Amino acid sequence: MGKLSVVQKLEILSDAAKYDVSCASSGSKRKNTKNGLGNSSGMGICHSYTQDGRCVSLLKILLTNFCIFDCAYCVTRKSNDIRRTAFTVDEVVDLTINFYKRNYIEGLFLSSGIFKSADYTMERLVRVAKKLRKEHDFNGYIHLKAIPGASDELLYEAGLYADRLSVNIEMPSEKSLKLVAPEKSFKDAMEPMEYLKGAIQESKIERQKFRHAPKVSPGGQSTQLVIGASPENDKHILELSDQLYVEKKLKRVYYSGYVPISDDPRLPIVDKTPVLRENRLYQADWLMRFYKFDVNDIVNDEFPDLDIDIDPKAAHALRNPHLFPVDINKAEYHSILKIPGVGVKSAKKIIAARKFRKLNIEHLKKIGVIWKRAQFFIECGDSKYTVLNASSAIKRQFMLPAAKSTTISSTQLSLFQ
Known part of the structure; x- marks a missing residue:
């Protein structure tokens, strides 16, 4: 050679x-x-x-x-x-x-x-x-x-x-x-x-x-x-x-x-x-x-592996219904961070904005909260919280409609919400 x-x-x-x-x-x-x-x-x-x-x-x-x-x-x-x-x-x-x-x-x-x-x-x-x-x-x-x-x-x-x-x-x-x-x-x-x-x-x-x-x-x-x-x-x-x-x-x-x-x-x-x-x-x-x-x-002894079909933040929320709903106008910062659809920037904006007025759905959307994900875990000025009694499969359908797809969607790849 x-x-x-x-x-x-x-x-x-x-x-x-x-x-x-x-x-x-x-x-x-x-x-x-x-x-x-x-x-x-x-x-x-x-x-x-x-x-x-x-x-x-x-x-x-x-x-x-x-x-x-x-x-x-x-x-x-x-x-x-x-x-x-x-x-x-x-x-x-x-x-x-x-x-x-x-x-x-x-x-x-x-x-x-x-x-x-x-x-x-x-x-x-x-x-x-x-x-x-x-x-x-x-x-x-x-x-x-x-x-x-x-x-x-x-x-x-x-x-x-x-x-x-x-x-x-x-x-x-x-x-x-x-x-x-x-x-x-x-x-x-x-x-x-x-x-x-x-x-x-x-x-x-x-x-x-x-x-x-x-x-x-x-x-x-x-x-x-x-x-x-x-x-x-x-x-x-x-x-x-x-x-x-x-x-x-x-x-x-x-x-x-x-x-x-x-x-x-x-x-x-x-x-x-x-x-x-x-x-x-x-x-x-x-x-x-x-x-x-x-x-x-x-992850814990009961759930030692991450769910492939649903992101870990949503999985944590669905496994811990006792932590929700989170009152967006009263909860501390770290509790707000646990809400699916709420990112770090959005959580900080919520803390800052609620000093001036009671926040409602439209406010949260403008702040950057992904409402279609967060709505199941939030209480705010005009939201009506309903406990999810559906089966795990239906819950997943609420959280990630594209989860059954064999391709990776932008929702699945998001690391920020």
Whole structure:
């Protein structure tokens, strides 16, 4: 086989990177300098939609698809018969700069297979980011993989140049991880997470004292869980996510539906993980982070899995009729947030508006409440609350008329109501 061109490498290593979904908004703001290139706003990255509706993108590649590990779920595992290649540090830097100048991208997401050792791989990832920042004065977004097992010194240096770092746990339990990736352990992922949590917090404290103190991963850190390649239920997965948010201070947990890539007997025989299960986990995650739902509000021993046919907020409301109706003119903020069809912005507007007058249906509609969903759980100035005595199937028909469709509707995909 002859030497591959940069374009051929790009085709191979960008395709291999598509299975890593843990890249989006950074929460980092890196201003451009007088002679610099680019800037990083606090918005979304990686073909994602920002809060103001912009679609932004980044160069998402692996440094190499060579790997010393043989993880059953991974396309780059050492036993997989695929075409192997690797970028040099300069090739990644040149691609990033040239793509940015052509307005193709707004940043770089760089991951890698682990070749030789964790430190050997991490050192090269750091060199890419350092060269972009120091030699090319690149101020765009950079997301690096933090390789489990790499030294604290390299992780810290990576944090100096990257807007966000991520350490992927992959499997939702130690038992499942050992089954499909015997060389890995939860400890390998948790230790760098713990170190980075401390380094990031210390950096924030230092910057409060000294304005020019260095920033360490200002966009925080994230991780990825593969869904459907192991038997854990949604309760187990969401409890793990909640633990990571509370104990490791992660910015995001990403859920990647398992895509069959081999006939390895350690993996389940499935066509694919249902897209809706992945979506329901994101919706539940959103409720935990922004609506302050407790995990047990969403899943519990009686209901260990999310309902595929109905979103988790509506499911919680239908399972807990004793919490409703909510008097929109008297209830506290967190009770209003529990109402299906009421988002965070709408709840805040309700709290502000009711100081001046008693709110009715038309007011709520103007505020942004989705009345066809909220009407079953609200009392307001001119509404008549009626207890839903219908069967579960009829309740679902009220809440999500499109639930029976095999396609994913915009209602089902909404994460905000």
